[in-house]
Amino acid sequence: MKSNLPELMQQANLDALLITGSAQHNAAMTYFTGSVHVGQADLLVPRGKEPIFVFHNPMEREEAAAAGLRIKDGNEYKPIQLLKKSGGDPLKAIALRYQLMFEEFGISGRVALYGKVEAGPILTIIRHLETLLPDVEFVGENNLNSTLIKARTTKDDYEIEQIREIGKTTIEVVGRTAELLGTSPVKNDVLQDKDGDPLTVGKVKNRINLWLAELAAENPHGTIFAPGRDGGIPHNSGQAETPIRTGQPIVFDIYPCQTGGGYFFDFTRTWCVGHAPDEVQQVYEDVLDVYNRVSEAIKPDTLCRIYQDLTCELFEKKGYATVRQDPALTSGYVHSLAHGVGLEVHEGPYFRSTETNTDMVKKGSVITIEPGLYYPERGFGVRIEDTVWVRPDGELEIVVDFPKDLVL
Amino acid sequence: MKSNLPELMQQANLDALLITGSAQHNAAMTYFTGSVHVGQADLLVPRGKEPIFVFHNPMEREEAAAAGLRIKDGNEYKPIQLLKKSGGDPLKAIALRYQLMFEEFGISGRVALYGKVEAGPILTIIRHLETLLPDVEFVGENNLNSTLIKARTTKDDYEIEQIREIGKTTIEVVGRTAELLGTSPVKNDVLQDKDGDPLTVGKVKNRINLWLAELAAENPHGTIFAPGRDGGIPHNSGQAETPIRTGQPIVFDIYPCQTGGGYFFDFTRTWCVGHAPDEVQQVYEDVLDVYNRVSEAIKPDTLCRIYQDLTCELFEKKGYATVRQDPALTSGYVHSLAHGVGLEVHEGPYFRSTETNTDMVKKGSVITIEPGLYYPERGFGVRIEDTVWVRPDGELEIVVDFPKDLVL
Numbered sequence: 053m054k055s056n057l058p059e060l061m062q063q064a065n066l067d068a069l070l071i072t073g074s075a076q077h078n079a080a081m082t083y084f085t086g087s088v089h090v091g092q093a094d095l096l097v098p099r100g101k102e103p104i105f106v107f108h109n110p111m112e113r114e115e116a117a118a119a120g121l122r123i124k125d126g127n128e129y130k131p132i133q134l135l136k137k138s139g140g141d142p143l144k145a146i147a148l149r150y151q152l153m154f155e156e157f158g159i160s161g162r163v164a165l166y167g168k169v170e171a172g173p174i175l176t177i178i179r180h181l182e183t184l185l186p187d188v189e190f191v192g193e194n195n196l197n198s199t200l201i202k203a204r205t206t207k208d209d210y211e212i213e214q215i216r217e218i219g220k221t222t223i224e225v226v227g228r229t230a231e232l233l234g235t236s237p238v239k240n241d242v243l244q245d246k247d248g249d250p251l252t253v254g255k256v257k258n259r260i261n262l263w264l265a266e267l268a269a270e271n272p273h274g275t276i277f278a279p280g281r282d283g284g285i286p287h288n289s290g291q292a293e294t295p296i297r298t299g300q301p302i303v304f305d306i307y308p309c310q311t312g313g314g315y316f317f318d319f320t321r322t323w324c325v326g327h328a329p330d331e332v333q334q335v336y337e338d339v340l341d342v343y344n345r346v347s348e349a350i351k352p353d354t355l356c357r358i359y360q361d362l363t364c365e366l367f368e369k370k371g372y373a374t375v376r377q378d379p380a381l382t383s384g385y386v387h388s389l390a391h392g393v394g395l396e397v398h399e400g401p402y403f404r405s406t407e408t409n410t411d412m413v414k415k416g417s418v419i420t421i422e423p424g425l426y427y428p429e430r431g432f433g434v435r436i437e438d439t440v441w442v443r444p445d446g447e448l449e450i451v452v453d454f455p456k457d458l459v460l
Numbered sequence: 461m462k463s464n465l466p467e468l469m470q471q472a473n474l475d476a477l478l479i480t481g482s483a484q485h486n487a488a489m490t491y492f493t494g495s496v497h498v499g500q501a502d503l504l505v506p507r508g509k510e511p512i513f514v515f516h517n518p519m520e521r522e523e524a525a526a527a528g529l530r531i532k533d534g535n536e537y538k539p540i541q542l543l544k545k546s547g548g549d550p551l552k553a554i555a556l557r558y559q560l561m562f563e564e565f566g567i568s569g570r571v572a573l574y575g576k577v578e579a580g581p582i583l584t585i586i587r588h589l590e591t592l593l594p595d596v597e598f599v600g601e602n603n604l605n606s607t608l609i610k611a612r613t614t615k616d617d618y619e620i621e622q623i624r625e626i627g628k629t630t631i632e633v634v635g636r637t638a639e640l641l642g643t644s645p646v647k648n649d650v651l652q653d654k655d656g657d658p659l660t661v662g663k664v665k666n667r668i669n670l671w672l673a674e675l676a677a678e679n680p681h682g683t684i685f686a687p688g689r690d691g692g693i694p695h696n697s698g699q700a701e702t703p704i705r706t707g708q709p710i711v712f713d714i715y716p717c718q719t720g721g722g723y724f725f726d727f728t729r730t731w732c733v734g735h736a737p738d739e740v741q742q743v744y745e746d747v748l749d750v751y752n753r754v755s756e757a758i759k760p761d762t763l764c765r766i767y768q769d770l771t772c773e774l775f776e777k778k779g780y781a782t783v784r785q786d787p788a789l790t791s792g793y794v795h796s797l798a799h800g801v802g803l804e805v806h807e808g809p810y811f812r813s814t815e816t817n818t819d820m821v822k823k824g825s826v827i828t829i830e831p832g833l834y835y836p837e838r839g840f841g842v843r844i845e846d847t848v849w850v851r852p853d854g855e856l857e858i859v860v861d862f863p864k865d866l867v868l
Contacts, residue, residue, distance in 0.1 A: 089697045111695040140816040165580045175600030192583030265673035287519035408548040
């Protein structure tokens with residue numbers, strides 16, 4: 053969590069973080085600023101000192117102040133003069149502005165770069181800065197286990213509250229979706245909407261988006277609502293025109309965030325309307341059994357990758373093929389067990405089984421648990437996923453729960 | 461437009477573009493792929509040749525195919541072996557993968573880097589590539605007038621169709637918002653919702669988000685709905701708890717995009733419910749007059765910045781202070797006239813008055829026209845904005861229109 057950052061920066065031998073970009077939909081920045089309506093900003097985070105939030109559009113001065121941080125108006129660096137000094141080179145002018153910022157706030161040494169931005173301009177800006185500030189070393193850490201990601205792999209009380217809030221919204225929408233499917237009339241095995249037309253994936257997704265909007269959530273990555281064969285390919289999101297049929301399993305994976313790019317929730321159920329085919333029922337029960345066994349096994353202060361191994365082992369014992377036997381597998385257990393959830397829908401800790409993955413389950417982690425089995429050639433997939441919190445007492449708690457029934 | 465890209469790449473002496481990141485909410489990538497549900501991808505665009513869309517998550521193979529481009533499964537480069545070869549360094553492993561990709565598809569020479577990504581990892585990956593591929597020069601162009609932005613500053617028929625589609629959605633929502641404000645009961649000068657409670661900015665924004673979701677649009681940057689003093693600071697977005705009052709001007713700036721990160725529209729009206737104060741009426745008429753005069757003046761194949769100068773001149777003649785007299789101005793005409801609109805809400809051509817701005821108005825450009833006057837100390841601001849298309853015949857056409865009445 054944020055309070056660990058000075059120690060983590062010390063371990064990585066970092067003197068400061070430089071986070072750039074927007075304050076919305078930019079997890080590294082939003083982690084400090086909250087989601088404020090500031091489009092062009094820099095955040096300086098000197099180790100163990102108060103961050104400085106530099107905004108560059110004077111029209112955004114009050115929105116910047118709403119972050120509650122020490123703020124600085126970047127226009128005080130006189131960008132028009134800097135543009136002249138740079139010989140009319142806008143990226144060099146920005147580098148000159150960073151030089152002034154670094155001087156004013158005493159930033160030097162090893163500085164890690166963060167923020168979701170266009171790749172081209174930042175590359176050129178850093179090249180200019182390497183000339184302008186030869187004593188500063190700009191560090192580009194691996195996004196999977198960077199210093200900031202390490203801090204973010206455990207959540208403080210405020211963050212748990214935010215994730216619970218978006219979790220309640222998500223589960224409300226899941227409940228309404230179940231209600232819609234469970235109460236729609238059926239004609240020739242196809243669900244009907246209130247106009248007597250087939251209820252399609254597109255119509256269901258529209259309703260989901262409406263409900264999310266009504267409850268003040270955003271859905272920047274869309275929703276997976278994938279019946280039949282589409283559900284057999286984990287990231288197929290479902291085709292709008294596909295009608296919903298009774299007895300056909302649907303993989304429903306929903307992962308909205310708080311408005312403005314706040315915290316995410318991640319949740320999956322597999323449903324059959326009316327009845328389930330026997331082979332789907334059997335696979336479902338096996339996935340649920342693995343879900344339960346793995347959930348019971350997960351303990352804090354252990355390596356994440358052992359649970360991916362455990363999941364593979366449990367599936368293999370039941371006779372299913374797994375990704376550890378063949379990384380290119382497309383039928384069976386084809387992905388990893390889990391990932392962290394926070395200001396990004398996928399963040400650390402990661403559960404990849406590679407030896408280089410040293411991510412740990414920790415007290416305060418918020419992670420998914422999401423085993424699944426996929427059979428595109430047999431026309432179905434099954435996944436069960438909850439977002440769980442590893443509490444300070446070491447117990448796992450499903451952040452917001454929903455029944456795990458296959459048949460609606 | 462896209463067909464100009466080979467020539468623009470030739471002018472910039474570029475042999476290829478490398479675009480990385482997601483295919484959603486990543487304008488440079490979406491420009492080629494459309495909004496497909498592919499989270500990890502690279503697009504290689506060799507000059508004058510077919511682009512190659514490399515996806516890295518085998519679960520996304522069918523979504524990748526939906527882009528209709530030549531596709532390549534990045535897992536064929538055997539990422540686990542590359543990780544071993546890199547000594548367990550994931551960013552070096554990615555650089556090794558780029559090396560193989562560049563070899564396979566004959567990419568060499570000057571390669572411009574694009575895509576919205578985390579700044580840190582790409583910096584390190586490029587540093588590795590500079591060692592691995594000494595004959596390749598990675599170019600980070602200025603985002604304001606990069607080669608790709610230059611192509612995007614003119615739109616082809618497909619793009620105009622997309623912008624018109626999101627424009628119709630936007631104007632439908634604007635109409636519903638006007639209807640809501642115009643028909644709400646009033647008690648003590650405060651608009652009431654249907655429960656008899658004050659109608660607030662937050663409630664109006666919720667309705668706007670609902671309507672946008674219903675019409676399959678996204679609102680990733682939020683909405684400005686700023687009454688009174690908040691409207692006097694151009695990027696203040698309005699505070700949720702503020703009640704809507706009759707006679708108080710509201711700046712309503714709405715800029716949604718197609719679902720999944722497609723094309724944007726950008727639109728502003730300033731409204732007073734019931735009646736307008738005289739000073740607001742006067743300022744409104746002056747902004748509208750400048751809007752009309754500037755709209756008539758804009759012609760293709762001219763420098764954008766001359767219209768910012770013209771706007772300042774027209775406002776100054778009417779006795780208003782402008783940003784060309786004082787770049788730090790906060791009362792009067794404080795921003796620039798216009799910007800391009802497309803896969804980003806702000807893109808080229810830009811209308812900044814700086815001498816280094818050589819952006820041109822061209823046939824096929826889609827731009828805003830948005831003069832405004834701001835008086836936070838007097839408790840109001842006025843802005844009028846349309847999205848207009850510079851047609852192939854050189855005439856300006858408002859893409860989707862709405863009446864310009866101050867009083868609802």
